[in-house]
Amino acid sequence: MRCAFVLSVNVSSDQLSTKLDSGLKPLYVIHGEETLTKLEAADAIRVAARKSGFSEREHFIVEAHFDWSTVTESSDNLSLFATQRIVEITVNTAKPSADAASFFADTANDPPPDTLFIINLPKLDRSATESAWFSACDRAGVMIAAPLVDRDQLPRWVKSRLVAAGFDAEREAVELLCERCEGNLLAAKQEIDKLALLIPVGKLSADSISGAVADVARYDTQELSEAFLRGDLARYSKVLHGLQAEGEQAPRLSWQLAEDVHALAGIFLMRRQGVPMMQALRNARVWGKRQKAMEVAADSVAPQRIAELLKRCATLDAQSKGQAAGDAWLTLAGLAALAHGALTL
Numbered sequence: 001m002r003c004a005f006v007l008s009v010n011v012s013s014d015q016l017s018t019k020l021d022s023g024l025k026p027l028y029v030i031h032g033e034e035t036l037t038k039l040e041a042a043d044a045i046r047v048a049a050r051k052s053g054f055s056e057r058e059h060f061i062v063e064a065h066f067d068w069s070t071v072t073e074s075s076d077n078l079s080l081f082a083t084q085r086i087v088e089i090t091v092n093t094a095k096p097s098a099d100a101a102s103f104f105a106d107t108a109n110d111p112p113p114d115t116l117f118i119i120n121l122p123k124l125d126r127s128a129t130e131s132a133w134f135s136a137c138d139r140a141g142v143m144i145a146a147p148l149v150d151r152d153q154l155p156r157w158v159k160s161r162l163v164a165a166g167f168d169a170e171r172e173a174v175e176l177l178c179e180r181c182e183g184n185l186l187a188a189k190q191e192i193d194k195l196a197l198l199i200p201v202g203k204l205s206a207d208s209i210s211g212a213v214a215d216v217a218r219y220d221t222q223e224l225s226e227a228f229l230r231g232d233l234a235r236y237s238k239v240l241h242g243l244q245a246e247g248e249q250a251p252r253l254s255w256q257l258a259e260d261v262h263a264l265a266g267i268f269l270m271r272r273q274g275v276p277m278m279q280a281l282r283n284a285r286v287w288g289k290r291q292k293a294m295e296v297a298a299d300s301v302a303p304q305r306i307a308e309l310l311k312r313c314a315t316l317d318a319q320s321k322g323q324a325a326g327d328a329w330l331t332l333a334g335l336a337a338l339a340h341g342a343l344t345l
Contacts, residue, residue: 010145013037019142020048026111027141029104029134031121036185037146042088042118049086049116056085063092068103083114090120101133108136117141149185151223154178157185161192166201176206176213183218191216219243221256222290228257229264229293231300231340240332250320250328257335258313264297265306271298301339309339 011019019025030041046057060071071089091100107117119137128134137143149157158177162169181188191213195204198212219242227236243253263284270280277295286294301309316331318324 010143013041013144013146016041016044016142016144020044024048024052024116025141026115027108027117027119027137028144029119029121029137029141030144030146031124032146033123033148034146034185036189037149038120039186041144041146042120045116045118046086049084052084054084054086054116056083057088058085059088059090061090061092062100066097066099068099071103084116085114086116086118088118088120091122094122095125095128096121096133101131105133105136108133108140111140123147151178151182154182154188158188158192161189162195162204165192165196167195167199167204168202169204170206172206173204173209176210180213180215180217183220183223184216187214187216217242218246221248221253224253225256225260225290226293228336228339229260229290229297231296231336233336233340236336237333240329244329250332251317253332254313254316254320254328257332258317260294260297261306261309261313261339263294264301265310267294267298268303268306297339302341305339305341309335312338 028041028045030038032038058074060066071087074087093100096104104119111117124134134143155174155178158181159169159174162174162177177188177191181191195209195212199208219239221243224236224239224243227233227239240253263286266284267277267280267286270283271277275283277298281291281294284294312331312335315324315326316328316335319326319328319331
């Protein structure tokens with residue numbers, strides 16, 4: 001999955017129920033980008049806590065300049081009423097502040113009595129997962145990772161959810177659900193819940209669900225970039241139309257694809273000069289999953305097409321900004337075909 005977490009300290013959402021059955025901890029930290037995973041993890045913790053007598057709940061939303069003393073005062077006042085309480089903290093800033101880190105470390109090292117903390121964080125970088133506060137929270141509580149479920153992992157996720165709902169789904173049914181719910185795990189869950197109400201449990205075919213499942217797929221510019229570089233023209237067209245329907249702006253897509261073409265041009269030049277592929281990719285600042293896609297492009301795009309692609313990207317940039325005649329979306333639609341030889345120069 002797309003994350004750099006320290007796996008030895010993270011509990012997956014599937015393992016959480018076992019942890020909860022073995023007894024409650026004073027602190028649970030949920031971190032990552034997958035909204036559904038985070039919602040379900042928090043729900044499971046709340047249910048377990050209420051079964052153990054935690055009857056009150058407070059929720060603090062942390063924005064810039066948040067006053068952490070409000071949380072501390074809330075915990076201190078608890079002793080006056082002797083009530084077990086759930087305290088939830090949702091951090092919306094990109095990275096926990098120094099005050100947040102200090103609060104997390106202090107809470108982990110000396111948890112207040114009769115209080116269970118659920119701390120909801122965004123995706124954390126390596127510096128955060130290797131920090132003192134993160135280690136302190138790991139020692140005192142449970143760390144729950146919620147990385148994105150990407151396209152390759154979605155079929156397995158959908159299949160497991162269908163099995164849990166009582167369905168024996170055919171491969172085509174799983175593929176249809178994945179196609180219509182890609183990039184939108186919460187909607188996928190809702191569609192599976194709807195199927196459980198509409199269709200009897202047992203065998204599940206694509207034909208039986210095609211009219212019941214809405215097309216709620218969501219895409220991002222990185223998926224368009226990957227399809228462009230790999231020469232997957234059908235997926236490129238699908239993602240492009242999906243982004244347009246979602247209201248994505250042409251200038252942003254134009255910029256992303258121009259970045260890809262310029263990086264590819266630089267890689268071709270370095271390869272001609274004898275630079276090894278991996279070094280050329282690093283020099284072109286191509287990282288992660290994009291490296292594999294760029295390698296495919298370097299093998300499949302004819303070098304003589306680069307000049308025309310650069311020219312087409314310049315035209316596209318001007319069109320997307322209203323500075324040149326023509327429809328930027330039509331130019332975008334033909335760019336992958338031009339790169340991979342499906343359109344003549």
